Amino acid sequence: MNNLALIATVLIVMALAYQLGLTRSKAVAGSGERLHSRPGYYGVLVALWCGLPALLLFILWSVFEPGIIDLLVFQQLPPEVAAFSEREQQLVMRRIAALAAGQNVADPQDFERLAASQQARLEMLGHLSMLATMSIVAVVGLVVARRHVTPRLRARNHVEKAITALLATCSGVAILTTVGIILSMIGEAMNFFRFVSPVEFFFGTTWNPRFSSSGAGGQGEYGLLPLLWGTLMVSIIALLVAIPLGLMTAIYMAEYAPAWLRSVAKPVIEVLAGIPTIVYGFFALIVIGPFLSGFGELVGLNIRTTSALTAGLVMGIMIIPFVSSLSDDIITQVPKALRDGALGLGATKSETIRQVVLPAALPGIVGAFLLAASRAIGETMIVVLAAGNNPVLHANPFEAVSTITVTIVNQLTGDMDFASPQSLVAFALGLTLFVITLGLNVIALVVVRRYRQQYE
């Protein structure tokens, strides 16, 4: 019986247990005493007692069984295997496992065949004993729980507690994952700082990580500033595009557009946010870059095809919907009373918007800008394709630049050795990026929340 079928069986048994609990509670209720909870809760409680311990057992068994079997099989191997290197031992174990599963293995040794049949036997044994234990646990749980069904059993409270535990576990998974990612980033970044001092990293102005494969010796230079500057330059260009366009779009949509246009145009603008960034990337590379370059020639400017300008421009288009959609919502939330008040004093519509509505919505709009900014800083694909990957500190937006995200991609693609600073620097970069975007998000949330409170 494979694991999926096993879980299905447990669920079916739980359904049966539910029915048993239900009929039992009805029988108890029939005897005249009033039940504490509705019958369904008794059914669920019995089902939980029957199924949960069995499932828990299954999980524990699945986690520990392979290790124990490996250990047992390994002890049976001839002594010369113990003398092998670790890598060879792993290879042998993998060949044995494949043999045990009935797969073909190139010229198997006798001792391997023997070990394989032993492994197969152990696995069968383990599986059967797991089935037996699970059945016993399920039946015992069922019988005990069913006997406990009495009018005074607070079944509902127990079930509610189980549901709370389930929900808490689910949110715990997300939180623990976040914490785990942060901790592993910090740990690896610490490893990196053993090679390169934090001062050199955060204040260095040269980025030149020689790849170990080039055999040039030395470990290269890891100055963050060119990358940080590139990131800022691209993001600022993007925001210079997105903020005016997005804000004016939002004002038009919220205040002037007729209802039919709004209902059509708003979703269309939001589609911009749904286009994969790689598509924006090659749009920048193939259309915008050459166009800007040609335009530069026309007016006598030297604009490279892949430059901070190209990437920033396209990224700006990408984040327009963030600015426009959020600002639109916030402008619409400004109470009608404020507009009426201004109109009632003889203000025209545009005076009302400029002098009353926008100031009232400003904190929320700033929040929208900050969210858009953190999005721009973390954006990768557009800059990989269109920024030119040139990690040099310069102030010319028509030249190629490199950003933190692009550099992480570069450091972690191709052959790599996770003990070298060339790879480990990616974690330090990632951590920097994380801290920057986290900071922006926190500020944005605080600003937006403060705005909401004003009207509550």
Next chain:
Amino acid sequence: MPELPPSLLSLDRPGSALSNSTGPIIDFAPDASCLDVEGLSLAYGGKPALRDLTLRVPRQRVTAFIGPSGCGKSTLLRALNRLHDLDETVSRQGSIRLEGQEIHAPEVAVDELRRRVGMVFQAPNPFPMSIYENVAFGLRLQGGMSRRRMNDIVEWALEAAALWGEVKDRLRASAWSLSIGQQQRLVIARTLAVRPEVLLLDEPASALDPISTLKIEELIRSLKSQLTLVLVTHNMQQAARVSDYTAFLHDGELVEYAPTASLFTNPRLARTENYITGRMA
């Protein structure tokens, strides 16, 4: 209410010349009317809210509109300074005249009309700026005013709204730092600053505590020496306390319109009596 200094007061309004008419109550007609509503019908997207309504609002008096929720009293109030203009779903027939001039006439600029006919809403709606800037808002819209003159008018308006003493030391503070009652008086000051001829009040005290309500009511009484006031209220005692004339509206129609004292003590129609004695929601 202190008098506006003569240098600021350029309005020339005739004094009250109301007759104490006790004639037929429903077509009560003061002879010094400020606003004339004639045959006014108004509908929201085809749903009628006012039906063929005709009434006159006397100059420099407080007129109250009462009636159950949805009777059209707020709609009528908003129609008096054309606040419905921006809502495309509203259709209107009939005329409204301010001092004899049709307010829907093409030569009437709506912003000028709204300056002459100010409005105060149910919930205080101070703008997100300082106390001073709130009051100066309407003046700045008109433009071309010296700093000094603006200061004088702001002080006068705050004083007229009985707020000057409470805020004179913190004119630069945010208007949202005031209490709700103060905010409502600030909104009244803001409206007074542009020196309207008519002040429309849409349940101005319904969001306020009893003490603030009392202050607003005193304010309303003190203002009628200079302005025509129209008050929409759900509170019968309030209408009785502050208004000179009361119109009872029901279902978009004018039911009874009379001097307040006579409407409350001696209503002519059973419908009116039922409403003011609380037998009809």
